[in-house]
Amino acid sequence: MPGPYGPGNASVYGALGGHVLGLTVRAERESEAAAVRAIEDAAFGEPLQGEIVDAIRGTDRWIARGSLVAEGAGHELVGHLLVSEGDLLADDGALVRRIWMVGPVAVSPGWQGRGVGGALMRAVIDLATTRDEPVLCLLGHADYYPRFGFEPARALGIAPPRPWPDANWLALRLPAWDATLTGTAYFPPAFPDSSGLAPG
Numbered sequence: 001m002p003g004p005y006g007p008g009n010a011s012v013y014g015a016l017g018g019h020v021l022g023l024t025v026r027a028e029r030e031s032e033a034a035a036v037r038a039i040e041d042a043a044f045g046e047p048l049q050g051e052i053v054d055a056i057r058g059t060d061r062w063i064a065r066g067s068l069v070a071e072g073a074g075h076e077l078v079g080h081l082l083v084s085e086g087d088l089l090a091d092d093g094a095l096v097r098r099i100w101m102v103g104p105v106a107v108s109p110g111w112q113g114r115g116v117g118g119a120l121m122r123a124v125i126d127l128a129t130t131r132d133e134p135v136l137c138l139l140g141h142a143d144y145y146p147r148f149g150f151e152p153a154r155a156l157g158i159a160p161p162r163p164w165p166d167a168n169w170l171a172l173r174l175p176a177w178d179a180t181l182t183g184t185a186y187f188p189p190a191f192p193d194s195s196g197l198a199p200g
């Protein structure tokens with residue numbers, strides 16, 4: 001069954017998310033790069049994450065409709081999530097396949113804790129499932145992402161590019177998951193040292 005996020009469709013998560021009535025999650029539009037940057041900068045209180053998003057724009061790591069925004073009832077943008085293509089490499093350095101890396105995820109400070117991040121996460125999970133992606137990987141807050149089904153990636157055979165703790169280096173197996181997909185995952189080159197964000 002198709003999920004609530006689909007090509008060309010905005011998704012209203014008021015009922016599904018249960019927290020934010022009137023919230024819409026959809027793909028970023030061409031004119032919204034500056035608004036997205038403002039959300040990233042405000043959420044993180046530093047420019048690094050927004051710089052990463054802008055550096056990935058226009059590269060082959062950018063996933064069509066993979067830059068998601070959350071729009072409030074007044075059409076203001078209140079959240080952003082980028083998913084981009086990283087590399088899963090075998091021990092000998094050979095490419096196993098490209099895999100989707102989630103992050104950064106950013107919610108405007110005044111909107112945090114109201115389900116916006118959750119709506120963005122459910123949308124990216126739907127998008128990846130629709131595209132038959134096997135797995136999503138991320139480096140993130142240990143207390144936040146397990147609620148969406150993320151689990152320690154090492155236990156699945158996906159090693160991090162740096163020695164990050166199991167609590168922060170996480171993967172979500174999707175319906176197209178294939179247990180032979182093992183190796184070391186690398187974020188796109190736009191991330192510092194291709195490593196990703198500091199653990200939360």
Ligand SMILES: CC(C)(COP(=O)(O)OP(=O)(O)OC[C@H]1O[C@@H](n2cnc3c(N)ncnc32)[C@H](O)[C@@H]1OP(=O)(O)O)[C@@H](O)C(=O)NCCC(=O)NCCS
Pocket residue numbers: 043044104105106107108111112113114115116117118119139140141142143144200
């Ligand atoms: C982390 C973030 C994306 C979550 O989005 P959100 O819309 O605030 O979260 P939601 O409303 O969907 O979910 C709220 C839950 O997330 C938890 N949460 C929020 N920020 C958290 C954090 N930094 N660490 C752990 N849990 C966090 C809340 O405690 C709450 O938990 P509860 O449901 O058990 O009470 C958002 O708070 C944010 O942009 N933070 C600043 C930037 C950041 O840290 N990004 C993530 C990098 S991994």
